[in-house]
Amino acid sequence: MTLSLSRRTLLQTGAALLAPWPGLRSMALAADGGADQALIVVFLRGGCDGLSLLAPANDPDYVADRAPELRVRADGPRPGRPLRQTVAPEVDFRLHPEMAMLGELYDQRHLAFLHAAGLENGTRSHFVAQDLMDRGLSDGTQLQRTPQGWLTRLLVERPSGAPAIATTPALPASLGFHAASLAIPDLRGGLSLPGGPRVGPALAALYAGSGDPFARAASETLREMDLVDQRLPRGPDGKVIDYYQPDHGAAYEETESGRAFRTVARLLKMEIGLTVAAIDIGGWDHHDALAGRFASVGGQFGRSLAAFWNDIERYHDRVTLVVMSEFGRRLRTNKSNGADHGHGGVMMVLGGRVNGGEIYGRWPGLSSAQLDNGVDLAVTTDYRRVLAEVLNVRYGAGAALPRIFPGLPAGAPLGIVRA
């Protein structure tokens, strides 16, 4: 079955590549062009309201369907941050005021947006939509026969010498059934085993040669954790030094976003050869109190992302970061001052080799006839076209794309990233 196959493949690859630790990166580099690239995938769980993140502030339907306090405005005490763009020159697209700092990354051309992007499948279910996107699909009938995540399939096609990282307690489904991965919600305190130095070898002996899934996962975990743990700075007492000084005065908040981005920044700088990291940020399901809740979680996310980008400046050319969510939210707000599940949303691509400073895709408009089913922003760009372009241009994975994204629609390149 898929699990054992992928596990065995990856274990063999991993064993060959990992043997002498210092040689790790060069071996990974030698494997193929683009192998030193780090792909960071950020999933905003819950359905991020793209119409608050990147608002068509002057669109008459937006103005008509959302009360002034529930939309981003061009005027007033807290106006949105305008962006120069050519996707729809007549529309005054503005970043949410709490995310205004991302405008600088945009102006520096590191950050690009896509509007009206997402899953073409019309599901309004969080869990179906997330399952499809985590597995790189659009057609629900393919779920049964596609258990692995799209990042797992990428790593099968382009094995990495280093473990894939998730900042969640368990792997997101995008890394589902990937053996060589570490879930690190917080790197502080290190990854050493509880109970002192004798526990590791005893556990390794306990699981060696056992074929059940628990023993296999445990053996793999011991190996991968040790690789990262060895690289953590230690004091004279052998204990991990928790102090982490971000570069360029970047500061991470104690929020889900702050912890996740700090963890990935540290791992990048530890030079473990990181090629894939998955970050999940929850809290976007704003069925009520949209204005306050979006400002809170959006602000945390924006500040963390900006801090991260500042902190990892010397890695900019190696990093491509993609942000997505399972769907956008309804144009018209509900009586709870929230917005229910919608369709099209916003994606972001950030990186040193991103053709930033532009909004990509096609803006479909918000009039009744233009909306999907008459209620929601339409999807004009399949999320997989964005991911595929990043994998193709930055990772040289073009030939593998049909296997990574079954049923990927053909389309002209979007031009978001460059080699």
Place this chain on the structure above:
Amino acid sequence: MNLPLERLLLNRLAFGASPDDLGEMARLGPDGWIEAQLSPDEGDDAAMAERLAAFRLHIKYPAGDGYAALEEQRPLVCLGSDVADLWPLTDGKHPMAGQERMRPRQEVAAATLLRAIHARWQLREVLVDFWHNHFNVNAAGDHAVAAALPAYDRVIRTHALGNFREFLEAVATSPAMLIYLNNRSSRAGNANENYGRELFELHSLGRDAYLNDLYNRWRDVPGAAKGHPAGYIDQDVYEAARAFTGWTIEDGAGLGGGQSLPATGRFTYVEGWHDNYQKRVLATDFDPFQPPLADGRKVLDLVAFHPATARFICTKLCRRLVADTPSDSLVKGAVAVWTAHQRRPDQIRQVVEAIARSPEMRQGAGAKVKRPLELAASYARVSGADVTVTEGLLNELDGSGQRLFGWGPPTGHPDTMDYWLSSHVLRKRWTLVLGLSENWWGTGALVPTRRLGSGLDAGQAARLWHEDVTGVPADAAAVAAILSGVQLADGAPLPAGPAADPLHRRMMALAAMTPAFNLR
């Protein structure tokens, strides 16, 4: 895995084997034990009630703006409280430490873990855990859900072996659910769809019955013409959301004209917020202007008695109690019992009994990974020690991937093994058993030599603990691995008396880190 039947049943229908329950099994036989567990006392057994009454959970916070510093060992005062008693905790204007506002969640979590370890009515505890996940609410970080959590826990306990239709309405009218899925602010006009959607997708019919490619073509849903649609579409979600408008809580909200609701947190129905007009849900027409609550109750009838619901929930029950991928025949048997008893007060009990007495219940050990709650509770149980619950243990469990009453999405914790084998969760599993073994969080010292006496050598002890903890004899490799953890050779003498306890505790913990103990 060749587990003795008694152990297998206790892993599945209880939180693991304890010396007491192994004794009960021996006395009553497996069938007798199941029979007894299916008819629990209404509330806690007497020993459990006594333990909960005597229990103290630490609380500590520094002085803040408008309140003094505090540190004390406090009884579970929130646990038995009505939502109205706890509602003042949600008043943001009243100065109070965050720990006080979150205290109800801590207390319910502590009681849950204590009951998992010590309750006589283990099967009910297993089902309470199941239903809390099925009807998930997130009390971590939401003071209002936290204040409503003790009452919600009582709803879950009351109906865990009862009738699903009644259960569904008790949940729909529970303040915790009304707050968590936002129905409390849903009103005619643009209704809030959050509860309506998850009612279909997670609480009843399940996502396999979501026929979203038929978005607005309800007549095309198979069976719709005869009034028995095979599944639901987005329009059903929209219409159901309208049906539940006005189902709310007394949270002080304004009613217009200078009137407002009282602030008790209790369920109420506000006629003025209800959408009175005709609706169509699951191909069934609703007339306009129905009596109070009738529209919502009709939706609950439609989903509770829908065949997709029987299939969805019976599959989940079989997955929880037996295997990640339960056999078709097991699920079919459960569905038949579910449907035959769907208007009986003990419907769920009948279904659980059918699963518990099925041949599949006695086969296939090792088909699931214990979740961290099961792991911690089963280790505490098998140790035979008087393990209690502390803040430290609760914090550790919170970080284990299974945050009780603190899981964000309405799905509840995952119930298949891939999720529970991440590197982080594995590391936390090792920490949980080692910490319990060595009393890192003040949960109580294990005194193994009191059980063993002396005179054993290291290899004998390793074999004994492996069989004692896991229920199966150790192979040579496992013995060697356990001995390497204490750096002793097979046959090496152990120190006399209590001096051997640290070595025993380490060997017990290693035995609990085996696949044999972590799989069930």
